[in-house]
Amino acid sequence: MSSIEFRDWDVLIAGGSVAGSAAAAALSELGLSVLIVEPDPDPGRRLAGELIHPPGIDGLRELGLIGEDSPHGSVVNGFAIFPFNDGEGASATLLPYGEIHGRKRCGRVIEHSLLKSHLLQTVQGLDRVSVWLGARVTGMEYEDGKGYAAIVTHDGEETRVRARLIIGADGPMSQLRKMVDISYETQRYSGMIGVEVEDTHLPNPGYGNIFLNPAGVSYAYGIGGGRARVMFEVLKGADSKDSIREHLRLFPAPFRSDIEAVLAQGKPLAAANYCIVPEASVKANVALIGDARGCCHPLTASGITAAVKDAFVMRDALRETGLDFEVALKRYSVQCGRLQLTRRTLAEELREAFLAQTPEAELLSQCIFSYWRNSPKGRQASMALLSTLDSSIFSLASQYALVGLQAFRLLPQWFSHKTPGEWFRGMLQLLAKSLKFQQDALSQALRAK
Ligand SMILES: Cc1cc2nc3c(=O)[nH]c(=O)nc-3n(C[C@H](O)[C@H](O)[C@H](O)COP(=O)(O)OP(=O)(O)OC[C@H]3O[C@@H](n4cnc5c(N)ncnc54)[C@H](O)[C@@H]3O)c2cc1C
Known part of the structure; x- marks a missing residue:
């Protein structure tokens, strides 16, 4: 390896897929210079996110990354x-x-590799955004008082990149997360x-x-x-x-x-x-975004939309604090934590209700379908949560309680083929979960204060 060259940017982003491209476009709007490092710009067909909910598509449009009809989908x-x-x-x-x-709200489905290459190509055309293709972050070095710098390897050459902010947008198995010692479950x-x-x-x-x-x-x-x-x-x-x-x-x-x-x-x-829950989304001048910041079962198909939302949260936090990176990163960490908690809880609860083979899970699953069939407002509120339009844990808690009430409507039908004991156990579990969500919501509100 030849000697290390030093380069400076305002922001370095490891990963040029959905989260990295959205973050680059959002932060360049603030006048920041951004470098994206992407090892694998053309990975070929890959099974990953394609369905994008309206908040994700609207966000990508607002950032100028997607046009009315491009790319096709x-x-x-x-x-x-x-x-x-x-x-x-x-x-x-x-x-x-x-x-x-x-106006009818619509999302879009775009084949994953087409989406990634389109975003990366579009972001390369933006002022203040540079992209190093075929390069990867291979190390992180910490310097007291200055924070982390990244070692970027490209064609066997190493460059030491110093940046005010280093973003790990390198996916669920994030190497950057490991390099800065953020532990995760x-x-x-x-x-x-x-x-x-x-x-x-x-x-x-x-x-x-x-x-x-x-x-x-x-x-x-x-x-x-x-x-x-x-x-x-x-x-x-x-x-x-x-x-x-x-x-x-x-x-x-x-x-x-x-x-x-x-x-x-x-x-x-x-x-x-995977379900990945890192213990933090920020450390010194490093922030995780998209799947690197945490991911859950794809049941709600909301990973892309959540990644785009992360980019907006980061941009707005920096803008509102007048580019005070330290304060902005704290805000980012709190707000993204909230979004992620609601998204993960929803995916896990639905998965358990629909896949577990216990009488309690069956009651919950029947309550959910009964709620959807009988309440147009319920359908809309559920879809707002599923699509991350609404990411409040309070809404999740209150929707859960309303779903639980359906158990009374199902009572006659349930008793015709199941025992009363199973209904009561199911009801108790629904009640306990609903109380837990209310408690989570309350402690989140208190923490925010
Ligand atoms: C089977 C499946 C189906 C899914 N379906 C949906 C769906 O329908 N809708 C939805 O919204 N979500 C879905 N998801 C989730 C969605 O795919 C992810 O949330 C989304 O791709 C996350 O984007 P990202 O940019 O954070 O990470 P990724 O898309 O994983 O991109 C990470 C990038 O980092 C780069 N990288 C890796 N290491 C380094 C390094 N050391 N230095 C620099 N760069 C690096 C990689 O090359 C890659 O480009 C699905 C996931 C799966 C597994």
């Missing part, structure tokens, strides 16, 4: 959720995003297997279909150009072929045949689902 109007208990041929419950100021839930098929028989076009099954969650949505993405969860220890067979039982027959034909032809894409 497909419009999404909300979720269509298929309950497991209704069995084969069941119809979905539609949860549309709804309207705001009389990690849990591997399951794997995901995905294929692309023709969208001719896709149910509920214009919606993200979610099929719930004790074998896991499966998804199907249009990605544009006459194609649809289908993904199947494979739980830990389960055989992937058996799991896919189990998932496919819930798919409408013609669509199932299309998928089986594609599966028979070749090797599908695969990914792992």
Whole structure:
């Protein structure tokens, strides 16, 4: 290796995918010079986020990273959720995003590698943003009173980059997080297997279909150009072929045949689902953003939207504090912590309700569907939480309580095939969870004060 060269930027971002590109565009608006370091600009097809909720798409548009119709993709109007208990041929419950100021809110689905390369290319064209492709952050050095500097390796050359702010946007397995010793809890839930098929028989076009099954969650949505993405969860220890067979039982027959034909032809894409909770999102002059800051099960398809929101929280904190980096990073840490807590709690609760095989989970799952079927306002409030439009833990707590009340509506039907004891145990669990969320909400509000 040759001798180390020194370079200065206001902001260094490790990772030029969704979180890194959004952060670069947002921070360059403040007049800051930004360097993105991206090792793998063209990773080829990868199974990862594609469905972007309205707050994410609106954010990317506002940052100038996405145009009305570029890159191509497909419009999404909300979720269509298929309950497991209704069995084969069941119809979905539609949860549309709804309207705001009389305008229908829409999200978008963009194939993941297309999204990444489009964002990176667009951000390269922005004033004050430089991008080093094929380079990666390989080390972090701490200097008393100055904070961290990053060692960037490119073609065997090392550069020491000093920056007022170093952002780790390097994904769920963030190396930067490790390099600065931010510890984290990690849990591997399951794997995901995905294929692309023709969208001719896709149910509920214009919606993200979610099929719930004790074998896991499966998804199907249009990605544009006459194609649809289908993904199947494979739980830990389960055989992937058996799991896919189990998932496919819930798919409408013609669509199932299309998928089986594609599966028979070749090797599908695969990914792992993690829940990662770092103990902090900020350390000295380093901040984590997007999946590096924490991720959860993709049930709510909100990772991209959350990453874009992080970028706005960071920009606004810096703007409001007049570029006082220390104070801004503290604000960022508190606000992102709130967003992430609500998102993670929601994904975990829904996953447990829909996948666990206990009478309590079954009661919760039935209450959720009953709430959605009977309350248009409930559908809208749930979709606001799912899409991160509403990320208040208070809202989650109150929605949970309203869902719990459905247990009384279900009482006659429940007693016809289950024991009263199971209903009471389920009710007690719902009540305990609802109280816990109220408590979380309260302690979060107190901490913020
Ligand atoms: C199967 C699956 C399905 C999903 N579906 C959805 C969905 O439908 N909707 C949704 O919103 N979310 C979904 N998600 C989540 C979504 O993919 C992530 O939240 C999103 O990609 C996070 O973006 P990111 O920029 O934080 O990280 P990533 O997309 O992981 O990007 C990290 C970047 O960092 C770079 N990098 C790595 N190491 C270094 C280094 N040392 N130095 C510099 N750069 C580095 C990488 O090359 C990469 O470009 C899904 C996830 C999975 C696994």
